[in-house]
Structures are given as structure tokens and as C-alpha cells.
Amino acid sequence: MNTRYLEEFLVIAEELNFSVAAKRLYTTRPTLSEHLTELEDELSCKLVERGHGKPALTPPGRRFLNTASELLAQWDDIVSEYRNLADNLLTVTVSATNLPWLEAPLLRARHRIAEKWPEGKIDIVTDNGPLATVDALGERRNDIVVVGCKSFSEAGRRLLTEEHPGFVLNTETTHLFMSEDNPLFEREPLITADLDGAVLLLPPDVYQSYERDKVTDRFEANGARVALKTMPFRDHSEYFAHDFGCAIGVAPGTLVPRFGLDRRPGLRLFDLDDMDFSTDFIAVFRDEFVESPHGRVLFDEMKAAVAQGEPGA
Structure with missing residues (x-):
């Protein structure tokens, strides 16, 4: 799973506006939509309802908010640990x-x-x-x-x-x-x-x-x-x-x-x-x-x- 996609999903969920989210993330709206689709395909469920009106989180999307936040926090800890391993690991x-x-x-x-x-x-x-x-x-x-x-x-x-x-x-x-x-x-x-x-x-x-x-x-x-x-x-x-x-x-x-x-x-x-x-x-x-x-x-x-x-x- 691409952690960048998790970060983008959290911004989308906060803004519920693809144009505003794309501007915050310094990317384009089509790219953001494509990444969200890939994330949804990987999870086999729809996270954001994208109809003719304002985007809205689906029930799985609301549930995934906490999951995505926890995954990113864990990933930050892992990155921090491994960045220090070069000087602190003995095999x-x-x-x-x-x-x-x-x-x-x-x-x-x-x-x-x-x-x-x-x-x-x-x-x-x-x-x-x-x-x-x-x-x-x-x-x-x-x-x-x-x-x-x-x-x-x-x-x-x-x-x-x-x-x-x-x-x-x-x-x-x-x-x-x-x-x-x-x-x-x-x-x-x-x-x-x-x-x-x-x-x-x-x-x-x-x-x-x-x-x-x-x-x-x-x-x-x-x-x-x-x-x-x-x-x-x-x-x-x-x-x-x-x-x-x-x-x-x-x-x-x-x-x-x-x-x-x-x-x-x-x-x-x-x-x-x-x-x-x-x-x-x-x-x-x-x-x-x-x-x-x-x-x-x-x-x-x-x-x-x-x-x-x-x-x-």
C-alpha cells in the first residue's frame, strides 16, 4: 500500500473537495482521483462517494479514517527506527x-x-x-x-x-x-x-x-x-x-x-x-x-x- 495514497485520502476526507485537496497536495485533480481509485481497488471497497454533488465518505470510508491515521503513524515510527539502524544495529x-x-x-x-x-x-x-x-x-x-x-x-x-x-x-x-x-x-x-x-x-x-x-x-x-x-x-x-x-x-x-x-x-x-x-x-x-x-x-x-x-x- 502506497503511504502517499493514505495521506491523500486523509486530505480528501477533510476537505471533501477534490480541487481544494489537490491544491493542498500540490497535485492535479485527475491524479488525486486516480490514486483514490487505486486505493479503493486495493481495499475492494469504495471510500468516497463521487457523484454529481459534493463528495462524501462512505461508511467504509469513515471507518478507514482511523485505520489510515494509525497506519501512517506506524509507518513514521518504522522509518525513524530504520534510519537509525545503520549506526545502532548489530547482527x-x-x-x-x-x-x-x-x-x-x-x-x-x-x-x-x-x-x-x-x-x-x-x-x-x-x-x-x-x-x-x-x-x-x-x-x-x-x-x-x-x-x-x-x-x-x-x-x-x-x-x-x-x-x-x-x-x-x-x-x-x-x-x-x-x-x-x-x-x-x-x-x-x-x-x-x-x-x-x-x-x-x-x-x-x-x-x-x-x-x-x-x-x-x-x-x-x-x-x-x-x-x-x-x-x-x-x-x-x-x-x-x-x-x-x-x-x-x-x-x-x-x-x-x-x-x-x-x-x-x-x-x-x-x-x-x-x-x-x-x-x-x-x-x-x-x-x-x-x-x-x-x-x-x-x-x-x-x-x-x-x-x-x-x-x-
Whole structure:
């Protein structure tokens, strides 16, 4: 709907004289009449009775007076908002698979920023693909990714000191799990050596990190030779719904309640008594994103929320 036509209709309704209305609007009477006809055609109803006498509003025309006024007021607000967006809009792209770790600090930071910067708008856009690796930053696919680094690896410290801006979100235990098809399902307790010859089936977004952290070497040092394997799972839901057979899966603590893994029949979560399998989850940001003024504000607020241990962060 052309807002100009709404403005013209309001003037016509006020004057009830096409010549006077056309003069006020700096247009011609035929043009004004043509625009009114187009508006009426769009609404499929007659707004102004144009017979041989003085024009008059029809019942729908009288009703449309308030509607047209409200629409124009809304449009003025929209125009004002979008004129300011160039300097006040920050779009943040994250992978959906990263949200379990980013969701709380990201939303908390957005809330804190809204209190300090009322005119600002932060849009969080999620990509449903498993683009949760540092490579996604270089490809400009995501602005923030969460990288898991095993606590026994130096990779996390190198990542933060040598590659990209970021900070540790939290450290949590990564549990292992198996289905009832695994011959170890009933064995209690389990130590690393019990997994000798096992296959660790991993989501594709963590497979590289397990290789980087030399997880197989860690297992071997504790008495088990294991193999790492992955498949093209689209997301966490597809991964946890997979038939693992005799393979071993991995489940960070954050995802256990999220996917009900501790309540799923035929599935056993377990930890190894003789090996710490905790993971540092690190929020890593695209360089250009943090270098932008608004991106830096979000980075600082997220980091502050995590450092202060605020609820949900």
C-alpha cells in the first residue's frame, strides 16, 4: 500500500473537495482521483462517494479514517527506527550447535546492553549447520563459535593467546555413553583400559578438536587404543538419535539434560574412574567483529557476565 495514497485520502476526507485537496497536495485533480481509485481497488471497497454533488465518505470510508491515521503513524515510527539502524544495529551469527554454551551469556549481555544503549538493536541469527569450528570464523560464516579443548591439552591456551579474541565460558565434564548393544553396558565401574579397541563416534564439529587434542594418545597412555570416527550429522539431535551399536559416544554435561540422555532407556552415561575427561568451552570471536565498535561492546559485556558468574551466564 502506497503511504502517499493514505495521506491523500486523509486530505480528501477533510476537505471533501477534490480541487481544494489537490491544491493542498500540490497535485492535479485527475491524479488525486486516480490514486483514490487505486486505493479503493486495493481495499475492494469504495471510500468516497463521487457523484454529481459534493463528495462524501462512505461508511467504509469513515471507518478507514482511523485505520489510515494509525497506519501512517506506524509507518513514521518504522522509518525513524530504520534510519537509525545503520549506526545502532548489530547482527550476531552463531551456529545452532553452539547455542547451549552461548545462549545464556549472549542473552544476558544483550539485556545489559539494552539498559545502557536503549536505541541499539541486537539481532541473533542462527545457522543450522554444524559450523562450530574456528574455520567458520575465517569463512565469515559465524561471528562467534564455541571451541571445546580438553583440559589436558595446551590447545585452549594457544587458541586464546595466538589466534583469535575470546575467553573461557566454562569447564565441564564430557561424559561418555553407550547403548545396550555394547558388551560393556553392564560392567561397573569402568576404567580406560576397558575401552581398548573401542570406536569413539563423534559429531563432525568436534572431530577435529579430538584429533588436535591428541585424545587417542591420552587413552593409550591410560591403557586403551581407541579409534576416532565421525559421520555427517547435521546437528546434536541427529547425533544423539543415531544407533551407536558398539561404538562409544560423547556428551558434554550441558547437553545431557537438554537431550534427556540421563533418562533415555537403553542408554548408559558413564565416566572413567581413572581419566579426567573435562572440557574447557571457549567462546572465540571473529577478529573483524570484535574490532567493530558494537561488536566490542558485546564481547566485553559477555566476558564480564561470565567473569562475574551472573545467573544464567
